[in-house]
Amino acid sequence: MSQIDFLNITKQYGSDTEVLKDVSFSVDNGEFVFLVGPSGAGKSTLIKVLIREEVPTSGDILFNGESVLQIPQTNISDLRRRIGVVFQDFKLLESKNIFDNVAVALDVVDSDPGVIRNVVPNVLAMVGLSNKMYNYPKQLSGGEKQRVAIARALAHEPDVLVADEPTGMIDPVASEEVVDILEKIHSLGTTVLMATHSQAIVDRLKKRVIRIQDGIVKSDKMGGKYND
């Protein structure tokens, strides 16, 4: 059984803007999948419907066999803890230091302070930011901010890590570092679904590549390249 199934997803805004048109594909447990395609192709919308930030106009999304659309509003927070998300614009809390930015992911589910004290340094070590634990986001580079966002997404040990253009706002060197971290996380068994524009990254990693264009799946290749 696949871990994620997008089943005939259509998403329409208003009466004439169709962002996704009958999109279907599946992601298996432990896979690393690139979602590529031009801006406005519908990659981010797919991620949003996966975490129920958006509701598709038609179709369904199964996560571990369970319909995401059938999850009651009060349980969406559970889904979002099982799917860690990294955003292009980092979405860090500027008023909190790095430790607290990661801790917030555990704090929101009333985790024990002892657990928070253990987990946060571990995930920050995993992304190489142990030495910046008490810095504030404004004191970090773009690449470092994105690593904090990854650490925060990992705090719950999610089944899937979804990254929406994680290198879109950082320089190429920092992008390489971020992708190396994602690959490391993948090698530890976590499914990674990454939307990107970066041809260099996609071509270097040689993973499964799903191309979305004009709201439909144009191609889906294992070990593919950006332009396949």
Add this chain to the structure above:
Amino acid sequence: MTKIFENIISTIKKEKLLSISNLLAMTVTFIVLGLFIEVIIYSQTALKMLEQQAQITVFFKDDVPEERIMELRAQFQGDGRILDVTYVSKEDAFEIFKEINKDEPVLLESISANILPASLEVKSKNLSSLDELAEEYQVIDGVEEVKYFEDVIERFRYWSSVIYVVGIVTLFTLFVISYSVIIVTLRTTINNKGIELEILKLVGATDRYVKKPLMYQGIFFGGLSALIASLFLILGSVFTRLLGVFGADPDIYLASLKMDSLVFSVLLSVVLLLSGILLGYLGSLTAVKKYLKY
């Protein structure tokens, strides 16, 4: 709990003017509510006391024998409208007169018990029957004069009702203002924290986690303003007692409640505090439902 207070303090720092307006509006509301309750309770108990003390005094002509007066007394006592009847003989009236005028010996020397009329003091069960009873007594043979103070009591009752109506309207208006101020304050907080709340939701925060601090914020403002208002009223009660504003014994106004005025103020504070918390809770609930969209 520390985190909740940190959140509230941070909000107050960020929205100083709005927080102060919120606190002031609600404090004024609760002071008015407290004063209103005090005035209502005091005036109602005073009215009850006045009603209980209201009596008709039936004065008899000098030639009416005591037996006849005692007959009438027995007759009055059998009347269902009457609570109590007391006979005041000429001698009793003279004793009362002496007591009242004890500092004026010249006056006392010139008056004897024969000058003063005997009377029956009639207390009715219901204030409204005073008029009717007075009319009936006026025509009894041997009765010289019937006196009662219905006007004073009626005027007191009228003004009590006016205070009651004006108080209710004022209070309702202030409650609406306070309720709106809470909602506006929270709307500003929600708008200012928009991105933060969105991030919290995206990292898996439950609704409860996001809403809790906002709810506590409203409850805090409601509770704190009610507390300030309560302290104000308790201090007011202490000072009026010390300064003797309502005479030597202010507790007389609460006689029918069988309660010390300070104890009454403390109980009133509890009522205000609960009202504050409730108002804060309801205001927060509305604001969170209306404006918290993520």
